[in-house]
Amino acid sequence: MNTARLILDTRRRVAPVPRRLFGSFVEHLGRCVYTGIYEPGHPTADPHGFRGDVLALVRELGVTTVRYPGGNFVSSYRWEDGIGPVDQRPARLDLAWHSLETNAFGLDEFMRWVRAAGVEPIMAANLGTRGTAEAVDLLEYANHRGGSHLADRRRDNGAADPYGIRLWCLGNEMDGPWQVGARTAPEYGRLAAQTAKAMRRFDPDLELIACGSSHSSMPTFGTWERDVLTEAYDDIDLISLHAYYQPVDGDLPSFLASAEDMDRYIDAVTAIADSVGAIRRSTKKIMIAFDEWNVWYQSAAPSTPPSGEDWPVAPPLLEDHYSVADAVVVGGLLISLLRHSDRVTAACQAQLVNVIAPIMTEPGGAAWRQTIFHPFARTARHARGAVLDALRDSSTTATDRYGEVDAVDAVSTWDDSTGEMTVFLVNRSADTPAEVTVEVGGARVAGVVECVTIGGGDLDARNTADGPDHAAPRPNGSAHGTGSGIGLTLPPASWTMARLTTTTS
Incomplete structure (x- = not known):
């Protein structure tokens, strides 16, 4: 039995929980848009063609922002192709994913969809094949009230009010040789x-x-x-990080500890940004947008795009079917993001539907929650108030990639308006349970409201259209205690959420 001690104090806070931390990503890739969020003729479709079953799951997932329209797709995208009468929009070759883009769904449809979903848009501009002029045109179309050519086009297309998009990505992965229009750091x-x-x-x-x-x-x-920020430090607010994780050569212990890599990545970029700021004698802090992250089996066959003369419309691509082990890793990555909430102020799990996604659909059929849906939804719903500075003392577990790491990883939030404290924990040991003691200062624990766990059993279990609830969090009855803290047991290879009520008197 491993052991861990977690010391929390409501007076020691990292930062308020950034609501933009629970973002997602919709790219014109595979079936994310077509037969994902948008499928006219589906039994649940609304008059705009938006799948009602997917919208319901998006709301349950707790997504706060959605980044659009890419991703690699954006680097050769003409945004003007996706506005105006649908029957007059041109079909284009998508060079990123070797597909045919019909442009039946574009900016105006996306903005209707985000309003139906109740989320904030994050808009990406093409700085691959295009540049400053096209980005400003897109901004004018989206956000100007009226009286200009492009704003009036938006009004003519049915959107009288400006969209008011606040958060913008200046291109996508412009360092990547796979990216259309890739550039050197000084150029970009x-x-x-x-x-x-x-x-x-x-x-x-x-x-x-x-x-x-x-x-x-x-x-x-x-x-x-360093080079990008040297050029653009004074002009931008955030810098993006992207990371995807998968087990390598069956190395489950390292996979379960993937948050170690995310922690180091965030710390490194924060240090680089601060060094550039120090050289400039700037008081400004560059924040981090971790706007692509997830588990992704990149070497699997579904991740291979079409080739040659085959340019299909919305082919199945990157349709990973996630296991319980994948859900545990996703829960751990969310812990890392919360732990760094003083600098990571936006994040997007990639992607939302069908494409390495928490939600899966069948064309004309069902929609269901993948295993990774559950830790995201629970964290988005219950991580409220402030992130606490958690002190950990844990047994260790061995990994090939990261060496000895804490067997138990954890983070906690506390909402002083409700008195609710939520503790998120991952047991990263593949074969040993952990006894955890949570000590609380600055408040007294009145009781355990809920404690649920996913993992600790069949790590390969998956959800399907026929078995949508096969793998989901189950009650963990081990959580007990009041006053100065609680104790609980974590099964091997598991993610757990414990919700506590507290009083300060």
């Missing part, structure tokens, strides 16, 4: 700064995200961030 940094300056002439209060490295193992990682 200058373009991002130029575009940001132009966009701020329209609205100085926009929030702008510059592209960081596509992942931390890129050969230019670190120098890319």
Whole structure:
């Protein structure tokens, strides 16, 4: 039996929980849009063609923001193709995913959809094949009230009021050789700064995200961030991080400890950004948008796009079917994001539907929750108030990739308006349970409201259309205690959420 001690104090706070931390991502990739969020003729479709069953699951998931329209797709996208009468929109070759884009769904449809879903949009501009002028045109179409050519086109297309999009991505993964229009760091940094300056002439209060490295193992990682920020530090607000995880050669212990990599990645980029700021003698802090993260089996056959003369419309791509082990890892990654909430102020799990997604659909048929849906939904719903500075003392577990790591990882939030404290925990040991003691200062524990766990059993269990609830969190009856803290037992390879009521008197 491993052991862990978690010390929490309601007076020691990292930061308020950023609501944008629970974002997602919709890209014109595979079946994310077509037969995902949008399927006219589906039995649940509304008059706009939006799948009602998917909208219900998106609301249950607790998504707060959605990044659109890419991703790799955006780097050769003409946003103008997706507005106006649908029957007059041109079909285009999508060079990113070797597919045919019909443009039946575009910016105006997306904005109707985000309003139906109750989420905030994050808009990405094409800085691959296009540049500053096209980004400013897109901004004018989306956000200007009226009286200009592009704003009046939006009004003619049925949207009298401006969309008011606040958060914008200046391109996507511009360091990647796979990216259409990839650039060197100085080239991209200058373009991002130029575009940001132009966009701020329209609205100085926009929030702008510059592209960081596509992942931390890129050969230019670190120098890319330094060079981009050297060019654009004063003009942007956030820099992006992207990371995907999968087990390598069956190495389950390292996979369960994937949050170790996320922690180090965030800490490294924060240090680089602060070093650039220090050299500039700037008091400004660059925040982090971790706007692509998830488990993704990139070497699996479903991740291979079509080739040759085959340019299909919305082919099944990247349709990973997630296991309980994957859900445990996702829960751990959410712990890492919360732990860094003083600098990570936006994040997007990629993607929302069908494509490496928490929600799966059948064309014309059912929609269901994948295993990774559950830790995301529970965290988005119950991580409220402030993130607490958690002190951990844990047994360790061995991994090939990260060495000895804490067997138990954890983070906690506390909502002083309701007195609810929520503790999120992962047992990263593949074969040993853990006894955990949670000590609370600054408040007294009145009781355990709920304690649920996913994992600790068949780590390969998955949900399907016929068995949508086969793998889901189950009650964990081990949680007990009042006063100064609680104790609970974590099964091996598991994610757990414990909700406590507290009093301060």
